[in-house]
Amino acid sequence: xxxxxxLLLPPLLxxxxxxxxxxxxxxxxxxxxxxxxxxxxxxYDVGSKRSTSSFSSALCAFVSDDSDNGKGRRNFLRWFRRTxxxxxxxxxxxxxxxxxxxxxxxxxxxxxxxxxxxxxxQNLDGKEGQSGKVKIQLxxxxxxxxxxxxxxxxxxxxWDDCRFFRVxxxxxxxxxxxxxxxxQEKWRGAAITDDKVKVTNSxxxxxxxxxxxNSRTTQLFVNTNGKPGGNAFxxxxxxxxxxxVIEGMDIIDQxxxxxxxxxxxxxxxxxxxxxxxxxxxxxxxxxxxxxxxxAKFV
Numbered sequence: 001x002x003x004x005x006x007l008l009l010p011p012l013l014x015x016x017x018x019x020x021x022x023x024x025x026x027x028x029x030x031x032x033x034x035x036x037x038x039x040x041x042x043x044y045d046v047g048s049k050r051s052t053s054s055f056s057s058a059l060c061a062f063v064s065d066d067s068d069n070g071k072g073r074r075n076f077l078r079w080f081r082r083t084x085x086x087x088x089x090x091x092x093x094x095x096x097x098x099x100x101x102x103x104x105x106x107x108x109x110x111x112x113x114x115x116x117x118x119x120x121x122q123n124l125d126g127k128e129g130q131s132g133k134v135k136i137q138l139x140x141x142x143x144x145x146x147x148x149x150x151x152x153x154x155x156x157x158x159w160d161d162c163r164f165f166r167v168x169x170x171x172x173x174x175x176x177x178x179x180x181x182x183x184q185e186k187w188r189g190a191a192i193t194d195d196k197v198k199v200t201n202s203x204x205x206x207x208x209x210x211x212x213x214n215s216r217t218t219q220l221f222v223n224t225n226g227k228p229g230g231n232a233f234x235x236x237x238x239x240x241x242x243x244x245v246i247e248g249m250d251i252i253d254q255x256x257x258x259x260x261x262x263x264x265x266x267x268x269x270x271x272x273x274x275x276x277x278x279x280x281x282x283x284x285x286x287x288x289x290x291x292x293x294x295a296k297f298v
Contacts, residue, residue: 101200101235114138114147114243117154118298121248126256126288134248135298136206139241143195146208146216146242153218158183159295163282165269167257167290169224171231174209175292176219177271179279187218188275195240202230204249205241213238222252255290 117136124130140147153159158178166174178184193214201207203226209219222245225231245252259268269289273281282289 101197101232103200103202114140115151116246116298117150117295119159119248119295120293121251121255121290122293123256123288123290124251124254126258126290130254131293132248132251132254134251135246136243137246138243139199142199143240143242145192145195146240149192149208149216149218150206150220150242153187154295154297157295158187158218159292161279161291161293163269163274163279163286163289163291164255165271165274165282165286165289166221166262167255167259168261169253169257170227171223171225172221173224173252173255174219174221176209177274178218179282181276181278184218184275184278189217191215191217194238195242197235197238197240199241200230200232201234201239201241202232204245205230206243206245207234207239207241210238224249224252256288258288259286 115138117138119134119136120131121134122129122131124132138147138150159175161179162175162177163179164173164175165177166172178187191214194210194216199205201223203223205223207221207223208216209221210216220242223231223234223241260266262268263270263273269282269286
């Protein structure tokens with residue numbers, strides 16, 4: 001009996017872990033919080049709590065079943081076969097052997113490897129005239145395509161007058177829709193190919209937002225979760241950090257958050273209307289938003 005259990009556990013655990021690692025779930029152009037992720041539609045549910053519960057009950061039945069003509073063992077084996085089939089048909093084997101994303105604070109961070117960009121930020125805490133500076137150290141080794149796009153946008157002054165339109169304390173601060181609709185329109189279809197996630201989404205990392213595979217354009221966010229692990233759950237959704245805030249995280253924390261989540265989930269700015277109307281929409285309806293006055297390489 002014990003030998004059969006030991007032989008079955010390794011492939012079973014592999015199938016369960018594989019299933020859990022590839023549950024999709026992200027909203028248009030934004031990362032989602034843990035709660036939002038739980039509500040997002042899933043194409044593959046093997047890795048959910050329900051499946052974990054099924055595994056526990058089935059395994060217990062397998063171990064303890066000495067009666068009922070082995071019904072518990074048969075149920076366990078059926079569950080095991082379904083798990084393997086689901087994992088094999090829903091998961092690409094390419095992702096099985098990818099190492100876990102490294103922490104941005106460890107030796108992988110090289111302060112001399114990439115360029116530094118300085119933002120001058122206005123309207124901190126929604127107060128006119130209150131300003132500060134933020135420096136972002138880019139890391140081409142982490143995400144070469146993402147860094148190249150960020151540098152390109154910096155060179156053409158894209159960030160100037162951009163609002164931080166989605167500020168969720170303890171989660172993210174999001175920006176990157178240009179205030180001039182004609183300028184934004186030029187970049188909306190200019191998506192870049194994904195970079196692999198090499199560094200975890202810890203506090204202070206700067207990351208492109210995405211609407212799915214190979215869809216990064218101009219929107220980014222700064223991770224602000226200071227708890228152990230930060231926003232590491234975003235790693236599996238494909239959000240690849242391109243750099244890190246090396247000065248001014250206290251300034252990032254002062255971005256105005258009073259409007260809450262964006263429409264339609266909340267009462268904050270609608271991304272669609274920002275794209276359509278630009279800063280005229282934001283200044284009329286959300287005047288307290290913090291914004292980037294200027295950006296330059298330093």
